[in-house]
Amino acid sequence: MLHSYHPFSLVEERAFKKFARHIPGYELPSRKTVSNIIIPTLYDQTVLRKKEEINDIEFLSLTTDLWTSRVNDAYIAVTGHYITKDLVLKTFLLKCAEFKDTHSSANIQAALLETTNEWNVTNKINFIVSDNAANVKKAIADIGWKHYGCYGHTLNLIVEDALNLVKASLDKVKTIVRHFKTSTAALEKLLKAQLQEKPDIVPKRLIQEVPTRWNSTFAMLQRFVELENQICATVAILRKDLPILTVEEWALFHELCKVLKPFDEATKAMSGEDYMTASTIIVMTRCLRESCNQLLLEDFNVTTNSVITALRTGLDKRLEGVERSGTFSICTILDPRYKINVFSDTNEAAKAKKMLEEILASDIRRRRHGENQQSTSTPASIPVRDKFSPWSILNNIVGSQQQQVGTPLSCAIKEVDTYLKDNILPMFNDSGKFNCPLQWWQHNHHIYPNLAILVRKYGNIMATSVPCERIFSKTGLTINNRRTQLKTHKVAQLMYLNVNLDPKRFLTES
Numbered sequence: 001m002l003h004s005y006h007p008f009s010l011v012e013e014r015a016f017k018k019f020a021r022h023i024p025g026y027e028l029p030s031r032k033t034v035s036n037i038i039i040p041t042l043y044d045q046t047v048l049r050k051k052e053e054i055n056d057i058e059f060l061s062l063t064t065d066l067w068t069s070r071v072n073d074a075y076i077a078v079t080g081h082y083i084t085k086d087l088v089l090k091t092f093l094l095k096c097a098e099f100k101d102t103h104s105s106a107n108i109q110a111a112l113l114e115t116t117n118e119w120n121v122t123n124k125i126n127f128i129v130s131d132n133a134a135n136v137k138k139a140i141a142d143i144g145w146k147h148y149g150c151y152g153h154t155l156n157l158i159v160e161d162a163l164n165l166v167k168a169s170l171d172k173v174k175t176i177v178r179h180f181k182t183s184t185a186a187l188e189k190l191l192k193a194q195l196q197e198k199p200d201i202v203p204k205r206l207i208q209e210v211p212t213r214w215n216s217t218f219a220m221l222q223r224f225v226e227l228e229n230q231i232c233a234t235v236a237i238l239r240k241d242l243p244i245l246t247v248e249e250w251a252l253f254h255e256l257c258k259v260l261k262p263f264d265e266a267t268k269a270m271s272g273e274d275y276m277t278a279s280t281i282i283v284m285t286r287c288l289r290e291s292c293n294q295l296l297l298e299d300f301n302v303t304t305n306s307v308i309t310a311l312r313t314g315l316d317k318r319l320e321g322v323e324r325s326g327t328f329s330i331c332t333i334l335d336p337r338y339k340i341n342v343f344s345d346t347n348e349a350a351k352a353k354k355m356l357e358e359i360l361a362s363d364i365r366r367r368r369h370g371e372n373q374q375s376t377s378t379p380a381s382i383p384v385r386d387k388f389s390p391w392s393i394l395n396n397i398v399g400s401q402q403q404q405v406g407t408p409l410s411c412a413i414k415e416v417d418t419y420l421k422d423n424i425l426p427m428f429n430d431s432g433k434f435n436c437p438l439q440w441w442q443h444n445h446h447i448y449p450n451l452a453i454l455v456r457k458y459g460n461i462m463a464t465s466v467p468c469e470r471i472f473s474k475t476g477l478t479i480n481n482r483r484t485q486l487k488t489h490k491v492a493q494l495m496y497l498n499v500n501l502d503p504k505r506f507l508t509e510s
Contacts, residue, residue: 065468158314279335
């Protein structure tokens with residue numbers, strides 16, 4: 001029920017009851033017991049355990065989003081992201097609950113503050129990511145939290161604008177795909193055409209575009225050109241009033257797949273929540289610009305080149321200031337794969353380095369002040385010793401060395417310089433997999449102890465609001481055809497448990 005979205009009525013189904021009778025010593029609970037006792041109790045226990053777990057964290061970043069279910073209930077979700085003292089990135093769901101009020105900025109602000117106050121983390125929020133909706137942005141601005149509009153959503157807008165240049169041709173593709181999705185006879189002919197060409201394969205179906213996801217357009221086009229021969233052969237015998245695609249349009253679709261692939265890779269890479277992503281925003285933006293420049297050197301047709309130019313213009317317009325973002329600059333430098341080597345503007349790199357030194361110096365100063373206050377507030381009972389005592393002499397030696405540690409700023413400059421001169425962490429390991437920057441910090445935190453503390457503040461920031469969107473994908477599964485009458489507060493409990501319950505409680509997949 002929690003893991004695989006089965007309805008509570010599962011315990012009343014004849015086949016499941018028969019199965020449960022074969023489990024020694026197990027008494028199957030009733031539907032009401034599951035709904036009214038087991039789930040709420042488990043929910044309360046899990047919330048309490050998670051609150052205890054995050055009690056000592058210093059920094060928490062959030063993502064948030066709003067969604068409307070198939071039965072027209074509105075929900076708000078808030079996910080939290082933090083880095084432990086052991087430098088491990090953790091994610092959890094604070095809330096996925098009904099949002100009854102109008103989606104005004106004041107109501108959204110109230111819902112966000114209510115959530116963070118419930119968890120006692122309002123003063124620990126160091127960043128929040130949402131979509132680019134004006135009401136959400138205003139709500140967050142009024143609270144005073146640092147905010148960034150979802151990088152994935154921004155890429156979505158850039159690509160959508162560029163694809164408007166080829167809307168007429170794409171509409172033809174959508175019409176053909178829709179026909180194969182709604183006509184069983186047409187689909188059977190398409191599958192049969194694939195098997196006639198390659199009898200040993202598993203035939204593929206066409207992919208329909210999801211309007212809110214540009215990369216679903218890419219997936220649709222990719223599959224469409226992959227099955228070009230079979231589609232042409234099938235459409236020819238269907239005798240339906242389907243759009244006719246020209247040779248030039250087929251060539252355009254093939255070229256668009258090459259053009260859109262870097263943006264698809266970027267969207268997927270930036271949508272993770274199990275690894276640092278904000279540190280890659282500056283890098284990815286620069287790489288996508290360079291991809292566009294290189295694509296313009298290819299022998300593409302005029303229409304394709306106009307799409308590439310529009311993509312480049314969109315990047316310049318919508319992501320023009322990312323290197324000037326103090327937060328993302330610090331995130332980038334603290335990623336041992338990038339440091340200051342990936343800035344396209346050397347002046348911005350120098351500013352970012354100086355900013356990091358000042359932030360680090362301020363943090364060192366604050367911690368030293370706290371340590372001094374602690375030491376003076378609880379004086380130790382040190383025995384008075386003769387000035388010729390070896391212990392008195394040793395105490396003077398150690399004390400003089402402590403005074404030579406340096407000012408917070410000099411310590412910060414030295415640690416940053418040493419870190420930047422250290423070897424860059426390669427993007428890939430020997431197995432061809434991405435190296436994890438947090439694992440690097442786990443092994444090197446003792447060398448750069450002050451910077452490692454800052455990693456906990458900046459490494460937890462997400463580049464996108466996809467973590468919340470994933471919650472709503474799960475919520476849609478929870479409110480399936482057999483669960484449309486599920487109460488909204490019960491949906492909230494189920495979603496919380498699905499995300500936050502210890503995965504060891506679920507059977508591992510074979």
